[in-house]
Amino acid sequence: MDEIRDGIDQIDCDILIIGGGTAGPMAALKAKKKNPKANIILLDKANVKRSGAICMGMDGLNNSVIPGYATPEQYTKEITVANDGICDQAAVYRYAQECYGIIQELDSFGIRFQKDQNGEYDVKKVHHIGTYVLPMPNGDTVKKALYRQLRKARINIINRYMATRLLTGEGRVAGAICVNTRSAEFLVVRAKAVIMGLGAAGRLGLPTSGYLYGTYENASNSGEGYAMAYHAGAGLANLECYQINPLIKDYNGPACAYVAGPMGGYTANARGERFIECDYWSGQMMQEFFDELQGGKGPVYLKLNHLAEETVAEIERVLHIVERPTRGHFHRGRGTDYRKQMIEMHISEIGFCSGHSASGVFVDEHARTTIPGLYAAGDMANVPHNYMLGAFTHGAFAGEDAADYVAEMDFAAFDQADIEAERTRVLAPTKREDGIPPNQIEYKTRRLVNDYLQPPKVTAKMHLAQKRFAEVREDMENAMYVRDAHELMRALEASSILDCADMAAAASLYRTESRWGLYHNRVEYERDDENWFCHTILTKGDDGMPASRKQDVKPYVVDIAEDEKDAYAKQRVKPSVAAE
């Protein structure tokens, strides 16, 4: 295994789905259901059984809109406000209307959600305004349940192939070029439609531990979706709205205030005092977190040590089996007992992820990107604050729309020279006698991301970032060296990461205002609704460099009153309350 072999195959399908984590499997199931004759391929760089952000499960639905607890209008309003107004509401509103059906479908797959004594969904309040959090105390079963459905529906699964570039022709998508991660053999997949569900760009900033894979996101989510969409000419929206999360220091996993909050846990400063009213993750909340640290009141902690034994035991049980179960090992190693000590938190490195913020490939309410036949769903598509249920639901939209699209389409012709060019690019690091290994290219890129792009954002630093990135790119293109197919996968990931770093700098420089709290805090600029109440769309320019333009926010479907607009700006606990 891992030795580099020369080879290339070509296969055809109606719908190619890249990424078998969350959105991808649901897209496959829905497409197959709507168009049983369609030939569908679900392709993953890892193994669909355990790939993606939820490889070990998930502890809850953070954004369920369940009749009796919340309305689609209320949810749409909340997310619009939480995302500082920059939101094409149609995609959020459709999600809010249809996600309940998806929950019921997941339930029928055998995925368990918390129910009360009457058998009703037991929804909790974590957000500022509405009630949307549905716990999954047995959420470790998600991937297995999904996999069973994929087998039942006879979806063709191809594991351990990494898509590296999309093929386009006749103004639409034509397929993808893929490389085997254990042999470096190529697979060209011709497809009438392509659905991308490749997750976040989670390996962009460098964790403070210095460990390249010690990321919040599954470290295999290295931004290929963003890079491939960019090189294919798709538009990417609001990339400057970074993902930055409040995490357990060093462990870099979520502290899970969404799990602990409804049971009485909360985010506190070093004095054990609450300083934010709402633990829901938003740019404004992260700004308060940052200010607390700057004000000398840190570190910031998750506080559980005031809770009753049985409450702590239940929190522990859930957090130590679901999503990031090594959390238990971590706390044991540090001697942290939730009953006695608070859990030290910190501010994460940056990434792109719409699951938590709004940085993603631009899509509409059908999950269509700006390229006909190309869809995106989940963390990499720009529907804000979309989380796991958003990935499932928009994955479903993509699958259904693609099933209709391919019924009327034939394969688009593409230029064979594109395949040769991509083979040359991919294999270049295998043709050298020695050089720089991919881990060093990646480390340097990500260290520079931390040095120059981590907010607060400063213009001069971002210009320096661009200069340094160009130097690393020259090294990457001319001197990167790999010894086997596994290292080649890392080399390709390093290339995606560098593309994302360039996009992050360009997008952040373009928006000359501050917005989204810490996510886009440009210290030289105030918020400027007059000039910047708009999306920014980044595409690959004619010169091969990122180009940005403004795009209007579509008229709201759900009106927001003037006095509701700043609900998320009022996060800080008032001094009188804090002193109690």
Place this chain on the structure above:
Amino acid sequence: MPLAQTATTVPVVVNDDLCIADKGCTVCVDVCPLDVLRIAETAEGSKTAYMKYDECWYCMPCEADCPTGAVTVNLPYLLK
């Protein structure tokens, strides 16, 4: 530029006595999202899984899915 041989300690540990790679099992290798595990063959011809690449997200499918409980996921030293 020649490459160095810098040592690094790895977080995933496999108990050789419990590992059944000899019988053809590759579950941990198959499920790893980062694809960091491989099967090693000793001089005597016996097989066991091991962590070949220090690129671990400490996520735990290898430990959870191992049919004999042979795999333990520790925290990478840099962050533990």
